Every structure is written in C-alpha cells, then in structure tokens.
Amino acid sequence: MLDVLALAGIAEGSPLCTVLEPRAPVFELTARAHAAVVAPGEPGGLSHALRAGLAARMARLCGDEKTAALLQGAEPHEAADPAFDGGSDARATAILRHVDLLTVRPRDATRGDVQVLVAAGLDEADIVRLAELVSFMAYLLRLVAGLRALEEGR
C-alpha cells in the first residue's frame, strides 16, 4: 500500500505525525484509492503497466520526480515520459492527450475531449476509469505537496 506520509517526507514520530494521527483513516482510504486506480481487479482497457506509467507521467507534469520514481515501478512504461505522445498508435495518442489536458489545464476540457476518446475506441467504462486515475493523481500530488510544505514550514 502507498505510504503517503513517507512520500511526503514526514518521519515517524515527528511532531506533524502526531497532528496527522486523527486523520489516519483518510490516509488509509487514500492508499486504497491509489490501489483502485493503478491496480484494479477489473482494469478494463487500461493495463496496470499503462496506469503506473500514466501516474508517473502526471507526477512529472506536476514537477514531482520523487513521486514519479516511486510510482513508475522497476520497468517504466513509455507513457511515464511526458515527451512520449503515443507515436502512431491512435488510441495511445488520445489517452495521453487527455491525461495531459486533465492534469495541466482541466478548466479547458469540453464535451469534445470526451468525443476524442470515444472516437479512439474507448468505451464508457474506460473513459470513467481514465478520469478517475487522472483525478485521483491530481488529489495525491496536491496532498503530498501540501504535506511537504507543512513539514518544511515548521
């Protein structure tokens, strides 16, 4: 399971650890949500390897190399590199485009962006699975950034 506090650099027994104690269920649920988006029992059209690669890619787009290195695993999927655009694979290209859009400027997303995914062959369930993966990562990266700032600001 993902150890959010370790990722945020909060040492066991540190003063902030004590402050976080009442929120332990939140961190446990966060780790379970991470497992649900990167390694679900029912991955649909998004393999575990692709999901790990996308998670690392999003961390890099947020400037968080430590999280990227942890999440990409031992043999990183090519999607983990934000410079990789899917090449000639139309499905991969559509997925990466959508991940980058929702990570960097979600405010610009429209109905047309969902239609791009449909046109590339993703079904409704895969579109929701992809949205949950990207959206969870947006949460995790902000949670980690905020906790690091709290630890450093003490």
Next chain:
Amino acid sequence: MSHVIEEFTAQVPVWRPYLRPVVLEEATPAQRDALKETPSNTKVSDYVLVLAHDPETLSVRTPLFNRIMYDRGGLSRAERELGAVGSSIVNRCIYCAAVHADRYNQLTRDESAMQAVFAAGADADLEPRARAILQFAAGLAQCPPEADTAPLRAAGLDDAEMVDLVLSTALFGWANRLMHTLGEPVAKDAP
C-alpha cells in the same frame, strides 16, 4: 436543449453527463455495492451513476470524500468548503463551485464572501483569514501545485487546520476533474 451555464453562480445547477450513466436495474453486483454509500446520503445522482462505471474507485472515493469534508476536529466545515471553492474556481468547475459556495453560505449565513469570490476570483477582498485560505487553495490547485503555508500561519491557522485545508483542497483537484470533464452544468428550470 437546456442551456449550459458558463458563469459562476451559487444557484446549484443540474449536472448533465456526457456519458450514459449506469442504469440501476442493470448494475452489476460490484456496481450495486459501490452505490450503497452515496455522497451526503442523498438519492443516487446521474453523477454517481456515471462514476459507477468504475465501482472499485467509487467504493473508496465516497467514504474518503465524506471523511475529508465532514470528520470532526481541525478546520471548520465552512472553511473546508472554502478550500473546495478555491480549487473549483481555478479549475472552472462551475457545478462544484455552486454546490460548495451554497454550502459555505448556509454554514456562515452570509452570501457576501461568495459574491466577492465569484466577482473577483481568488484575489477577492475577504476578511484576512478567509482570504489566506482562499489564496492557499487557489495556489494548491495550480499545476504544478504551489503551497506556501506562511500566510496561513500568519492568519492564525494551526497545523491540524492546515492539514484539513490541504485535504479538502486536494480532494477538489479530484472532484473538479470528474465533474467538469464528464458532464456540464445546465439551468435547473430547463425542460
């Protein structure tokens, strides 16, 4: 076709999905199970039925959401809603902004702060503590996220309160990306 709302408002719109929601009568056992605990224990909305396409995530997301927004201690309910609004403004999730501005108004019994936020965005001229919270939330919502805790400490927030603000703001980095990218807000009185 009812009209799409394009400006921030505290009047909660209707959310119209871009994808077909799961039909309750056709739901799989995993989907039914994930739908048992609904946000704020209200009736099952189209939004939740769209998310039911990924029941594994939904079944964790709902209790996580309720804990971050409603668990006791730490930051006040209203100030968690302010974090949610700050994120929703940056991500331009008009539906989320409306729901959580409305909750903030109900909790504080004051509509002036949200009127200022909808007029001026994250730079709205609020009282100092609310202003520090809103600006922190708007910074954390950016990509890459920005997190300067010094103005929060100066405004009097303690560590536990700041943890809850980070959580509620980060949570809306998640919620905004679902709500704003899987559907659109439309006027309530429309056919």
